[in-house]
Amino acid sequence: MPESLIPGLWLWIPGSPLSRRPGKTRTVLALRNIGKIFPNGVEALAGFDMRLHAGEFVSLLGPSGCGKSTVLRIITGLTEPTSGTLEWLGSSQRGPQRLGFVFQEPTLMPWASVASNVTLPLKLEGRHENADKLANDALARVGLSEFADKYPRELSGGMKMRASIARALVTEPTLLLMDEPFAALDEITRFRLNNDLLGLWQSLGKTVVFVTHSVFESVYLSQRVIVMTPRPGRVFTELSIDSPYPRDERFRTSAEYAACCRRVAEALARGMGDEA
């Protein structure tokens, strides 16, 4: 049995089942010793380290104000770190077409139809040919095809968020950054969007960094949960959630899920300095 002799080899054979497992492949982005002090003196991050691997689903978990969102903003380049380095590795270069960003609010232009909102990134990048088709594809992926001509005001909170995700996907980014996207939604909608997001991730194979303050959400979604300390934020510990995908409602009610949640919750509590 050759695979038991050299099990690691499977990882390197293209097309083998193991090499397709996300999270075990190459690093696309390394953040090293990132520090961020805002002009008003608030120290948001100190000595933050993180590596992202191609195709993996990572959650950044931490209390409010621990600098989770700042990490995302530094990755996008919207905020410059005060210290530390950010290194893009391999073919993934930093550039707008490589990044998709989903904000905590849907952040849609209220004066434009859903379709126009989704086409916006393409328009801003000057990619006009095919823009409508790409937007339709993106809307179809999030199940909003029939709502292309509606205005954001006419959509429910969950649908607005879907439109926002469609907009982030329209440029075919390799890295999708999500900043507590479902925090404002009711639980039923949030669960549905969790499932849909996992479906998208599995079919599209993008790297996802998902910021949340919900232990349950981070465990349900991710392969890796990075637990952060309170301000100034740094990585307290990192836990891998090995449960296989696809994960569904059965997983959400399983003992395995509950055990993972307890592990993560304990880590979070220790990170916050509680004796829990």
Added chain:
Amino acid sequence: MSPAPAPGEEERRRDRSLRFVLPFVVLGVLIAVWHGVVSYWELPPFKLPGPSLVFTTLISDWPVLSRSLAITLITTIQGFLLAATGGIGLAILFNQSRLVEYSFYPYAVILQVTPVLAIAPLLLIYMPQQLAVLSCAWIVAFFPVLANTTLGLNSVDRNLADLFRLYGATRLQVLWELKLPGALPHILTGLRIAGGLSLIGAVVAEIAAGSSGVESGLAYRIVESGYRLNIPRMFAALVLLSISGIVIFFVLSLLSHLLLRRWHESALVEEF
């Protein structure tokens, strides 16, 4: 099952019709009281003309009054259009360049806080009358457009602004695709105020210009009729000015409603 009207629908419709009818009821009552006062005390027309006399004057003097109305309205519309372009243009300029804003904003404020009635005689010295009147209408009307547009351009959704940055939007794209559409409700508010103010500016300037004018607008007719104790004509001219103001307000409100109804909250609640 036939679709039953939603509860509250009936009530809302009644509320809407009341909102439409009641002002006219008040108007009718006022006219009746006015008529009653004039006929009870047998007031002579040079003290207080009755509503019917004002109405007949409006018809008999229509040739004179309509010409004056046209002159005043043309000034008002020109002043309004200049104020709209000037106010929006200046706001865009201020928004694009901090230095320009710092340099000139105080003067825009000074122009606004100095009473136009005091500026008008000066303008009349240096400008031909028509231009002076127009300038007055512009001075009064442009500031609300400037102030509201500036506010609108500056109150852009921060996340949307970040999104535009993320996708490498140019300055022009940010202005055209984000700031201006976002500022539209504010701009329209400014325009609605400016509509009424440009009429006021035109009237003030006409009064200041007085009898020196060759072309005489409605405000001049009021002054002139006052000198001649032609009080019914004063009232008739006043009624025309008032109706002009109402029409301007409604036209601009309608414009605002049509532009915003698909997306803005204000258009959802208000009728217009």
